[in-house]
Amino acid sequence: MKRCLHFLFFLAATVMVAAATNEPFAIRGYYTTFMRMPTFGLPEWKQMIDCMKEDDANFLILWTAGGFRSKAFPVTWRYNAEHKNVEQDYARELIDYAHTKGIRVVLGFTPFAYDGANQYPLEHPELKATQKSGQPANLWGLHAWGYNLCPAEQASQKFMREYVREMFFDFYPNADGLLIESSDYAICYCADCRGKFFDHEFAFVRQISDDVWKARSDALIFVYPRYFSTNQVPEFSVSGSRQKFDPRWSLSFTPHSAPIHDDLAKQARSSVYWNDGLTIGTPAKIRDGAQLARQRGLSGYITSCEPFSCIDGPPGSNKPRLKPFHMTWLRDGEMPLSELPVRVNRIAYREWTRQPALADSAFHEILGRELFGPNAGAQKIQDVLYVQDCWFGEADWFKSPRLHRPADLKQQAEREKWPAERLQPYLDRVKRLREIALRHEHSTNITERQLHDVSAWIVRQWDETK
Numbered sequence: 001m002k003r004c005l006h007f008l009f010f011l012a013a014t015v016m017v018a019a020a021t022n023e024p025f026a027i028r029g030y031y032t033t034f035m036r037m038p039t040f041g042l043p044e045w046k047q048m049i050d051c052m053k054e055d056d057a058n059f060l061i062l063w064t065a066g067g068f069r070s071k072a073f074p075v076t077w078r079y080n081a082e083h084k085n086v087e088q089d090y091a092r093e094l095i096d097y098a099h100t101k102g103i104r105v106v107l108g109f110t111p112f113a114y115d116g117a118n119q120y121p122l123e124h125p126e127l128k129a130t131q132k133s134g135q136p137a138n139l140w141g142l143h144a145w146g147y148n149l150c151p152a153e154q155a156s157q158k159f160m161r162e163y164v165r166e167m168f169f170d171f172y173p174n175a176d177g178l179l180i181e182s183s184d185y186a187i188c189y190c191a192d193c194r195g196k197f198f199d200h201e202f203a204f205v206r207q208i209s210d211d212v213w214k215a216r217s218d219a220l221i222f223v224y225p226r227y228f229s230t231n232q233v234p235e236f237s238v239s240g241s242r243q244k245f246d247p248r249w250s251l252s253f254t255p256h257s258a259p260i261h262d263d264l265a266k267q268a269r270s271s272v273y274w275n276d277g278l279t280i281g282t283p284a285k286i287r288d289g290a291q292l293a294r295q296r297g298l299s300g301y302i303t304s305c306e307p308f309s310c311i312d313g314p315p316g317s318n319k320p321r322l323k324p325f326h327m328t329w330l331r332d333g334e335m336p337l338s339e340l341p342v343r344v345n346r347i348a349y350r351e352w353t354r355q356p357a358l359a360d361s362a363f364h365e366i367l368g369r370e371l372f373g374p375n376a377g378a379q380k381i382q383d384v385l386y387v388q389d390c391w392f393g394e395a396d397w398f399k400s401p402r403l404h405r406p407a408d409l410k411q412q413a414e415r416e417k418w419p420a421e422r423l424q425p426y427l428d429r430v431k432r433l434r435e436i437a438l439r440h441e442h443s444t445n446i447t448e449r450q451l452h453d454v455s456a457w458i459v460r461q462w463d464e465t466k
């Protein structure tokens with residue numbers, strides 16, 4: 001009997017653990033680069049918030065630096081003067097709207113680098129960071145081209161603090177906190193920063209956190225683990241620093257720049273893992289992100305929702321305006337989250353953050369039911385997954401997949417003397433997409449229409465370059 005009870009306890013414990021690993025994440029939502037989406041006004045943003053609500057999101061990172069009309073530092077948005085929120089400030093209303101849907105909003109920025117901040121040295125070149133070679137920082141950026149700053153300079157510290165205080169306290173005091181996203185592309189190697197870069201950056205992080213918590217003790221502030229661990233910081237081959245961790249902070253981990261640190265995660269108010277699954281990935285990448293976050297005991301899994309509509313630089317590049325998710329059929333400013341390839345990823349995000357242990361087969365069933373109703377049938381589900389993969393496979397932030405650019409692909413194949421078998425998979429894909437387009441050519445079902453339209457669009461690119 002005793003043994004039997006033991007067994008029952010064991011069984012109950014196992015069931016409880018299994019249930020715990022399959023519960024929804026406490027933090028669910030998207031990372032959006034608001035400042036690189038200049039064409040969307042408040043109506044389109046409200047539609048996007050509605051989509052996020054449909055996806056069960058309760059959290060939104062709105063990367064705001066460079067995307068609001070700072071009065072103290074107009075140079076921070078001059079490059080982005082055509083941004084709808086710079087033209088007519090609506091983000092406060094947007095945040096209020098998100099709150100009505102139960103979505104908390106934190107404002108994103110990078111200390112001493114990236115959009116907004118990197119414009120300041122255009123007027124204050126003496127604050128430019130130093131490269132490893134000893135030369136001043138190069139002009140660089142994604143949409144916002146400028147220079148990263150040296151955080152050992154008091155004037156850089158003063159600028160960062162005043163800029164973020166203005167963003168949070170003057171412009172968007174209704175936001176729920178900050179994401180302080182430490183740079184993934186550059187640090188400073190001047191004599192003062194060598195071996196101490198992250199201590200200098202941390203001085204600002206500590207200060208702005210105190211400023212915010214003094215006014216709003218409940219504010220969520222996400223920081224990166226590199227200030228609290230001497231582990232190597234990816235990308236820069238330098239060590240992090242050994243500052244004291246304040247358990248009021250939340251932590252953000254990424255695959256490329258901030259590996260998950262289990263001990264720190266346990267001390268934090270909350271912790272999230274991020275990947276780019278929704279914007280340039282597939283359901284499998286979203287599944288893997290959610291499952292990793294759950295295995296490591298984090299409170300959330302966040303994915304990028306970044307339909308860029310900006311113009312890639314440098315200034316005067318004359319490049320065309322980017323289309324969200326490379327969907328050239330969208331009108332400028334048109335809300336892109338209902339397009340089929342994105343919708344598939346959104347459903348994947350909702351389902352795997354709701355039940356991280358969900359099996360692929362169960363996901364396929366849910367996907368089929370949602371897109372086509374009951375009895376969708378395996379063929380349609382396979383078609384949807386295939387088209388989704390053709391849309392985002394090999395996609396990059398600023399470049400559509402090679403499959404969508406047959407002329408470039410053929411040139412590359414010639415230049416690099418590809419053997420025929422390397423090109424063949426692309427030709428096979430076009431053949432199968434042609435079959436899918438034909439299969440749904442006369443359908444009146446809205447999802448099947450989208451299946452046809454997306455497949456036919458890719459096939460057309462090939463037919464037109466023959």
Ligand SMILES: [Zn+2]
Nearest residue numbers: 150188190193
């Ligand atoms: Zn420096």
